[in-house]
Amino acid sequence: MPATSKGPDHTGQQHSCNDCVLFSLCFAQDIDPEARERLNGVIRRRQGVHRSAHLHHGGQSARQLAVLRSGSIKAYQVSREGDELVTGFYLPGDIIGLDAFSTGEHAGSAVALEECRLCEIPMADFNKMLGESPRLNQVMLRLLAEEMAEARRLLLVVGRLDAKTRVALFLLSLSRRLERRELDPDLFRLSMDRRDIANYLGLTIETVSRTLSTLQRDGIIHVRGKNVRILEREALAALAQLEDRPRSRQAAG
Amino acid sequence: MPATSKGPDHTGQQHSCNDCVLFSLCFAQDIDPEARERLNGVIRRRQGVHRSAHLHHGGQSARQLAVLRSGSIKAYQVSREGDELVTGFYLPGDIIGLDAFSTGEHAGSAVALEECRLCEIPMADFNKMLGESPRLNQVMLRLLAEEMAEARRLLLVVGRLDAKTRVALFLLSLSRRLERRELDPDLFRLSMDRRDIANYLGLTIETVSRTLSTLQRDGIIHVRGKNVRILEREALAALAQLEDRPRSRQAAG
DNA sequence: CGGCCTTTTTGACGATGGTCAAGTCGATGC
């Protein structure tokens, strides 16, 4: 709770976006230097966000926008019936809180899957900047459109593909995102549990587990609890694409 | 092709947003009168867009933003494998082309399901206005966030619910949208065919057909081809909510 | 290390919904 906010901290991290190792992934790279300077003034660098801590809950009015610096975060919504619906996982460099743009309230919740560090921008400051910088607006519009495209992709995966294909796509997508962050794309640790993966993919825990086992049996991956190694990327990619998709194969008009 | 563009047309429709019957549904109501005046100057009112005519294709660079004035439109994407993926249906008042905001190119395609009329705003003009009006930016951000929320809802429907629930939700959603447009929410015509419905819901044609038949047998709706009458709204709503959802019922953390 | 709890895996079984196939309905054209 008493986590550092503003001012120097003791982890050797820099205090300007310009020096940030994540700069090339962050939206800050896309705005003009002047705006970035102002951003630096209002950003609160927060660390010590521990596993299971919520960044925000659905329905809460948005107090800040955040960029994830380290760790990982699960985004989910709660349906009227009270079930959880996992909508995505954030990795370092991702921006958190865009879902509040329509109403000013968060559409969903976000919870840390492990120890996290963040850059937070108070909403008031951010809105002020938005009102003054069309450029920043464009960037936000683009980010939101991207998140939308991602949701659409997920839609394809979740509704229409068989279990093997869904899991293959999940692993590959994660792998690709890690690669873009200069992390090992073939050997990584799943920070979310089977339940979250299953929920995200629209499957049950058992099916996810079984599917991972099958992929291991076929020599395509190696799994040991949360640790995954991709052995045959080609084969995995083949599954993700070619596996005859069973449902609704109507051709384009 | 030679359809009217600009200037008077012969259907008795007005030429200012202020007089438009759709004004209360259109984003034009949310911007300041001054901007609306400018909008009026650049809008092209187009009619005679006939069934199966495309408004745009995926990958095309966006030439305009459009508001649907009458008729209905199907939005879809084409996957790498060449399958069609129906992502939504537009009704009068809906805005078409937001998907181009991230890259400048349309993410998906849009095709008329029946005779349509539109208000088109050339992208160049629109972008110019965006650059000058933070207010307009906010409105666009909100619209995009809403479209996103819609996509998320669809995600829930398509991946996790059984066929009966999906179809019930589809009918209710359509009904609600018609109601907001002051049309009869209980008696309407489906402008899309079964194939499109099935694809949108992540089901097969046969299952959609069977499910509609079952709903009819149970006295909840009456179907005759594309014509639908909702007989027992309560019962339909009950199906949409309470029908025990079979998959992934993990509780919130 | 041993107990306890949670997470994950594995197995057996059955229902939902996809597949294939045939039949009905409806619109259009001759």
Added chain:
DNA sequence: GCATCGACTTGACCATCGTCAAAAAGGCCG
């Protein structure tokens, strides 16, 4: 009217994946 073509409906069958159950593997704490 009749033929034809596509859209829609209905039926029979069966695969996939959810359900239920139990065992195995980790984690945590004493």
